[in-house]
Amino acid sequence: MGDVIRVAGEAVIGAPADQLGATLLAQLRQFVPTPYRIETGIVTDSEGRRTQPLSALICLGGQLVGADVGQAVLPAESVAVAFDVTHTLELNGLAAAYSRVAAAKALTKTAPAPGNQAVEPTLGVIFAVDTTVPLEDLAAELERLNARTPSDHWPDAVVIATKGQIAYVAQFVGDKSITGLLLPPSPGASRKTQFPIYALLLISASWTGTFNLAMHMVLGHLVRWSPRNVPPEYMTVLDDVPRQGITWTGYQYNLAGQLCPVPRECYNDRALPPKSVALFSRGAKEQLGAMCFIPWQDGGVILLRGKLPLEGMLVFLGGVIDNEAFRNIQKVTRDDLQISSVMPIKERQYGMLLRNIQQRGGLDVKENHHQFVVQKFADEGTNSPFMARIFYGQMRMADALGAEREPFLKAHRILMTTLMEIRDAAKDVAKIWKDHTRKIDEGSIVESKNQSIHITENVDRQLGRLVSEFLNGATRSFKDRMQQAARTLSVDIGCLYQKQSKYEQGLADLEKTDSALADYLREARKWGNSLVDTRNNLDHGDWTLQSAAVADVGGRIVVSEPTIHGTPVTAWVNEMTDRILCFVEDVIAHGIQKRLIQGITLAEIPVGQRAPDMPLRFQNTVVGSGFPTWQICYHTSQFDET
Numbered sequence: 001m002g003d004v005i006r007v008a009g010e011a012v013i014g015a016p017a018d019q020l021g022a023t024l025l026a027q028l029r030q031f032v033p034t035p036y037r038i039e040t041g042i043v044t045d046s047e048g049r050r051t052q053p054l055s056a057l058i059c060l061g062g063q064l065v066g067a068d069v070g071q072a073v074l075p076a077e078s079v080a081v082a083f084d085v086t087h088t089l090e091l092n093g094l095a096a097a098y099s100r101v102a103a104a105k106a107l108t109k110t111a112p113a114p115g116n117q118a119v120e121p122t123l124g125v126i127f128a129v130d131t132t133v134p135l136e137d138l139a140a141e142l143e144r145l146n147a148r149t150p151s152d153h154w155p156d157a158v159v160i161a162t163k164g165q166i167a168y169v170a171q172f173v174g175d176k177s178i179t180g181l182l183l184p185p186s187p188g189a190s191r192k193t194q195f196p197i198y199a200l201l202l203i204s205a206s207w208t209g210t211f212n213l214a215m216h217m218v219l220g221h222l223v224r225w226s227p228r229n230v231p232p233e234y235m236t237v238l239d240d241v242p243r244q245g246i247t248w249t250g251y252q253y254n255l256a257g258q259l260c261p262v263p264r265e266c267y268n269d270r271a272l273p274p275k276s277v278a279l280f281s282r283g284a285k286e287q288l289g290a291m292c293f294i295p296w297q298d299g300g301v302i303l304l305r306g307k308l309p310l311e312g313m314l315v316f317l318g319g320v321i322d323n324e325a326f327r328n329i330q331k332v333t334r335d336d337l338q339i340s341s342v343m344p345i346k347e348r349q350y351g352m353l354l355r356n357i358q359q360r361g362g363l364d365v366k367e368n369h370h371q372f373v374v375q376k377f378a379d380e381g382t383n384s385p386f387m388a389r390i391f392y393g394q395m396r397m398a399d400a401l402g403a404e405r406e407p408f409l410k411a412h413r414i415l416m417t418t419l420m421e422i423r424d425a426a427k428d429v430a431k432i433w434k435d436h437t438r439k440i441d442e443g444s445i446v447e448s449k450n451q452s453i454h455i456t457e458n459v460d461r462q463l464g465r466l467v468s469e470f471l472n473g474a475t476r477s478f479k480d481r482m483q484q485a486a487r488t489l490s491v492d493i494g495c496l497y498q499k500q501s502k503y504e505q506g507l508a509d510l511e512k513t514d515s516a517l518a519d520y521l522r523e524a525r526k527w528g529n530s531l532v533d534t535r536n537n538l539d540h541g542d543w544t545l546q547s548a549a550v551a552d553v554g555g556r557i558v559v560s561e562p563t564i565h566g567t568p569v570t571a572w573v574n575e576m577t578d579r580i581l582c583f584v585e586d587v588i589a590h591g592i593q594k595r596l597i598q599g600i601t602l603a604e605i606p607v608g609q610r611a612p613d614m615p616l617r618f619q620n621t622v623v624g625s626g627f628p629t630w631q632i633c634y635h636t637s638q639f640d641e642t
Helices: 002-013 016-033 091-106 135-146 205-226 232-238 310-317 323-327 347-360 385-400 407-443 459-488 500-513 515-540 569-595
Strands: 036-045 054-059 067-070 071-075 077-089 123-132 159-161 164-174 197-204 245-253 259-261 278-280 287-296 297-305 331-334 337-340 363-367 446-449 452-457 549-553 556-560 600-604 618-622
Touching: 002 016, 016 036, 016 054, 016 077, 036 091, 054 347, 067 159, 077 205, 091 123, 091 135, 123 618, 135 159, 135 164, 135 197, 135 245, 135 618, 159 205, 159 259, 159 297, 164 205, 164 245, 232 385, 245 337, 245 618, 278 618, 287 347, 297 310, 297 347, 310 331, 310 337, 310 347, 323 452, 347 363, 385 407, 385 618, 407 459, 407 556, 407 569, 452 549, 500 515
Parallel strands: 036 071, 077 123, 123 159
Antiparallel strands: 036 054, 054 077, 067 071, 159 164, 164 197, 197 245, 245 259, 278 287, 278 363, 287 297, 297 337, 331 337, 446 452, 549 556, 600 618
């Protein structure tokens, strides 16, 4: 069946724009089983509301209720899937298609389709062959449109047949992996009990396998409508189809069954682990379980690990919440974790539950005193390009890594320490020199005796110490720390630090496997050698920073800034800091990019489009989504301007 649908997808993709709808109809009829039928037309409900014409409808039962301007009119109860079809989708077109599909999903269904026991929802699909914008831009527009639309009216997928699919997947709280596609809930089924499921908007990197991916979702939805009419081999539809993707944003069900954005403070980069309590038999030392509370939109969820049944603990919510809400509580189990459904409780009600367990449950409730120390890391936040891109950005990119993630993060923390030290040293060099020249201009440290000029402050010793600290830290960052971080990503840059003959041989070998990186290292060696040689000459040779020269120029005392290789010392340390930051960012991004799973790559966010509060340079993207794939290339731009 997978091959049949793959051939159908090729026919749809190759159809002329003016025949796309007809071709999709014809191909759907090749594999959608009877008694389903494929129609095109308008959908109406018992209240007289009607949709605009829709290009393809998969229906079960239901008789035509008339015609409108040449279009068949079908009852909402019979429509299992509604397609809005266009050849090339752009942002305005997405908004229009969203409105048409939302209108179809908003229609009232008063009775089940023939042969069904329950009313089932309509799956809404926006289908296009291509798009004029990146998939990420379509996802951002979906997010904007969702914000003003009830979630049971949201289109379930945007399919760009030549690139990928944007759809919702489910992930249970506590799970590290995605559970599966999130299909629309049956009307009424979501009103009594909500489970703590994250609905993630996923951009799939499926390319020419996208049609199969979309039809797997369609057939899976049809199974709900009529299981006996969909052959079990529909599961083969995804054979050889890429399934990787990137998460765009997340939603949670509230108590009313509506999807709402996950609060920003609940994302991994903002949230602390929830505090838990330990449960013991009265007076005993052996811990029976650990329980914690997680806020969830307008309610909360309780998690329990250990030997105790969660139901036995939730009994003590009796009298805390009303009887109907109490009767609707359910639980799910994921490995050794018991998870309640979303309940109408907050921290206060959870505290009452714990008190009831302590007083009436025969258990001792003790707080787990695991302290999380929140320590100041720097005097700047993520609105600083350095903190956003080198600190937070690289750690976030590392989330996509596999087994190499932890070793990389360990090496990255050490690298960050030395980078911050050299930035501080460079700032101190500039400050010391600025203060010194100001004092000379003011005359506060200048004395004239017997036609001699005396400067009462020794800036040479201060600058010499800071430059020495800078050279040691900069060389350590460039040479040792970067090699360690790159090695965790299976990137060998060791030849960069070798003597000329070994460097040339190593670069020639690298050229065969990674020519872009080889070209980058060739340029980096020019300034890198200058840095390392200067540090070596300071430690093992006779180089020292020259003294500041003072002169009387026309009765005015002026001081000349010391230089390194002909460049004023403040400019030299700033330039070297900038080169190192660019080197770290580029080489690590390149290493992470090479370790990403097939179909996912890095794209560079244009400078003018970066968020002011977190000006990240890179983002994960789907290969072929529309964003150009970033490639490492040496540049001389300053870090803040890159």
